[in-house]
Amino acid sequence: MTTETATDVFETHRPVLLGVAYRMLGRVADAEDVVQEAWLRWSGAARDDVREPRGYLVRITTRLAIDRLRQIRARGETYVGPWLPEPYVTDFGDTVPDTAERAVLADSVSLAVLVVLESLSPLERAVFVLREAFGFPYADIAAMLDRGEPAVRQLSGRARRHVEERRPRYEVDPAQRRDLTERFLAAAADGDLEGLMALLAPEVRLVGDSGGKSRAPLRVLQTADKVGRFLVGAARKGLPGLSVRFLELNGGPAALILSGGKPDSVFQLDVADGRVQSVYVIRNPDKLRSLAAA
Numbered sequence: 001m002t003t004e005t006a007t008d009v010f011e012t013h014r015p016v017l018l019g020v021a022y023r024m025l026g027r028v029a030d031a032e033d034v035v036q037e038a039w040l041r042w043s044g045a046a047r048d049d050v051r052e053p054r055g056y057l058v059r060i061t062t063r064l065a066i067d068r069l070r071q072i073r074a075r076g077e078t079y080v081g082p083w084l085p086e087p088y089v090t091d092f093g094d095t096v097p098d099t100a101e102r103a104v105l106a107d108s109v110s111l112a113v114l115v116v117l118e119s120l121s122p123l124e125r126a127v128f129v130l131r132e133a134f135g136f137p138y139a140d141i142a143a144m145l146d147r148g149e150p151a152v153r154q155l156s157g158r159a160r161r162h163v164e165e166r167r168p169r170y171e172v173d174p175a176q177r178r179d180l181t182e183r184f185l186a187a188a189a190d191g192d193l194e195g196l197m198a199l200l201a202p203e204v205r206l207v208g209d210s211g212g213k214s215r216a217p218l219r220v221l222q223t224a225d226k227v228g229r230f231l232v233g234a235a236r237k238g239l240p241g242l243s244v245r246f247l248e249l250n251g252g253p254a255a256l257i258l259s260g261g262k263p264d265s266v267f268q269l270d271v272a273d274g275r276v277q278s279v280y281v282i283r284n285p286d287k288l289r290s291l292a293a294a
Contacts, residue, residue: 009053010042016054016134017061019109023129024065024122025072026085026114028290034064058136059144062126069122080212082220084280085114086287087249087266106251108133111280112270114250116166120159127152128159168205168278170270177271178246178253184269184276185244185255188231196231200224201275206231211284214265227279239264256291263288 017038021031038061050056090109107113108129117125126145130136138156142149171177180199187195206227208216215234221227241260246253254268266288270278282288 006043006047010039010057013054013057017057019105020058020061020129020134021065022088023109023114023117023133024062024125025069026118028086028088030068030072031065034061034068037064055136055140055144058130058134062130062144066122066126069125073122080210081216081218082207082209083115083118084111084207084209084282084287085250087254087268087282087291089291090248090251104135105133109251111250111268112168112170112278113163116163119166120162123147124155124159124162127155128163131156132160132163168270170272170277173271174248174253176274177269180271180274180276181246181253181255181267181269184279185267188235191232191236193228193232196228197224199276200228201273201277204276204279206279206281208281209284209287211286213285214283216281216283231279263291266291 014035017035018031021034022028025031025034038057041060042057047053088109090106117128120128123145127141130141130144131138136144138149138152141147141156142152145152147155184196184199186192187199202224203222204224204227206217206221208218208221210216210218212218217230221230239257239259241258243258243261245256245258247256248254249256249266249268252268254266256263257265257267263285264283266280266282268280269276270280
């Protein structure tokens, strides 16, 4: 395999590698660093015996992501307020034509699922991502992680049960989520508390991630009354040069709020039974840098 061919092969699989690394880490910059390290190892490896490049590259990327995740956790950093993953632009386009496969990929990268994945061990998280998001056979995952297949099946079952027990229920219909997002933002911007309350489920949750670097609730808000009043109050303070851009983030429609053309916050909703069940607000400027050119 020539150097040029090796580059072409790697670039073909780069979206999958980035998808694996991001789901493992929940951080775009860390995921990109892991994929770059995977490229360095791939470009310097003896590739003559590699019969399945995709599996080989996913194996390298997964192991690097596990190491990175362990390093992050070992540092024991304290995060100010609730934590949410860094927003990740997803546009599967024609690369995933199958509707069912698109739904699985979108669900596995959703904010709700990624928050739950943070509570898994690095190995459980790796097995869950490789099996549930990308459909790798247990035997292949076992080889990637240097574990026996029975152990991998056990890890998979434990991780799946953990995620199912803790992730919120929501609908993935993008048209409905987009419609509710637009109505939600319009009601909040107009200070229409009554209109906002009509959209919110009684036990709606608002999770605000600021990292202590901008204004956002330092605790999760719950109930329609608390969430509605907070949003109306925040909207009254206003933003200079406010504009809104809709885009697909983490597998679903989201609103990017800009102030003077610069990213200020991201809003994304979980919807079920025609009502907003969860409101995710990301205002940590470190997590919005990658959206400047989105």
